[in-house]
Ligand SMILES: Cc1cc2nc3c(=O)[nH]c(=O)nc-3n(C[C@H](O)[C@H](O)[C@H](O)COP(=O)(O)OP(=O)(O)OC[C@H]3O[C@@H](n4cnc5c(N)ncnc54)[C@H](O)[C@@H]3O)c2cc1C
């Protein structure tokens with residue numbers, strides 16, 4: 543399969559990329575790792591006139607220590623953040639000592655995306671901007687309550703993960719914006735887990751549940767955020783489950799009760815691999831297991 | 838058209854290419870190295886696996902222009918005087934049937950053994966997760982890679 547003809551640009555700075563995107567607007571497409579876009583181009587589902595390759599913008603691939611970030615983006619929540627450039631590959635995230643030590647949920651999640659080859663090319667920014675309804679990283683950034691930085695011709699703005707995913711392949715990014723950075727908290731008292739149900743190890747999730755949990759006194763749940771993927775048209779926060787957990791001791795019964803709210807208010811997807819009923823069941827079971835594991 | 842320059846198996850290549858040209862087609866049709874196969878053409882099978890600056894990638898999911906300036910290794914680059922030890926191991930352990938997946942499998946194994954000369958079975962299986970084989974059932978391939986690891990360690994080669 544061969545993509546349609548397009549004009550190709552490979553800017554070496556973010557500024558250059560933004561001005562190209564400003565010039566060509568909706569007729570242009572950004573290329574990051576290409577692990578989703580190349581297939582879309584080949585199937586001609588996407589047929590941009592202009593392709594802007596971000597792959598040579600070295601300033602967009604980094605994982606930075608807390609403190610090395612400029613003015614903190616978040617106003618509440620845990621202190622200390624790690625900044626990750628949008629072009630950082632899954633392989634770099636999986637192998638990052640810094641993340642393994644301070645925010646292990648991200649490397650743990652990156653490790654179960656696709657296969658070695660996909661992880662060598664695919665990027666965190668690309669996976670979030672692509673917003674596949676079964677993407678793994680979206681669940682993790684939701685549970686981490688990450689902040690996403692979008693830069694466009696009129697400057698930069700921060701978008702909270704839970705406001706980023708709008709629908710299947712649809713995000714809060716404007717057509718002239720580039721996702722440049724993802725900020726995640728340093729996990730201290732929190733424990734975090736991502737569990738994925740897939741038919742084979744390198745497949746997309748039938749259901750994926752990411753949990754970030756902080757226990758207080760008496761082992762009661764002080765704070766919890768749960769990101770869910772694969773279940774409906776977009777990755778989402780399971781606020782129904784979170785609400786039932788806050789303030790409660792996480793006995794098995796309490797976990798089961800809360801997990802049963804995981805599909806509350808969402809239209810559960812159906813496919814040849816999982817009926818609505820089966821997928822809902824998986825979601826409940828994986829939510830329970832993830833909570834048990836994070837406890 | 839875009840001018841690209843790459844090194845494949847240590848040799849320099851330069852061509853004017855259309856930006857839409859896939860890397861796998863560049864390797865096969867411009868550089869004329871047909872050991873890199875096209876299986877699924879959708880990024881799933883790994884038959885087109887190539888090492889890009891030492892790391893396995895699926896060359897059907899890349900444009901040739903994205904590889905501009907890169908160092909590529911294809912299956913043709915492994916044998917020196919005689920077959921590479923991984924290739925020998927695939928023969929010894931009957932890890933080749935139709936051979937379609939073999940170049941990709943061997944390159945994934947090669948990248949694994951360079952980074953990790955003494956892999957556990959689980960690590961071998963993870964390394965070839967992106968390479969599908971319709972024939973062997975994988976066990977012989979996993980055995981061959983383990984065997985290659987041992988012979989390479991014994992001879993101190995890479
Ligand atoms: C065999 C295979 C298995 C896979 N398995 C999984 C899996 O198990 N789990 C999973 O989550 N994913 C899986 N994927 C998809 C993979 O995660 C993709 O890498 C990811 O979805 C896209 O990231 P990318 O960097 O490759 O982006 P690209 O494919 O280059 O781009 C994707 C989209 O995002 C846009 N975009 C990219 N970067 C930016 C940016 N910085 N700002 C704004 N827009 C941007 C592009 O314009 C495009 O529309 C798999 C892919 C393959 C081929």
Ligand code: FES
Nearest residue numbers: 876877878883897
């Ligand atoms: S031909 Fe590239 S992955 Fe199958």
Ligand code: FES
Nearest residue numbers: 934935970971972
């Ligand atoms: S030997 Fe035939 S596909 Fe692997």
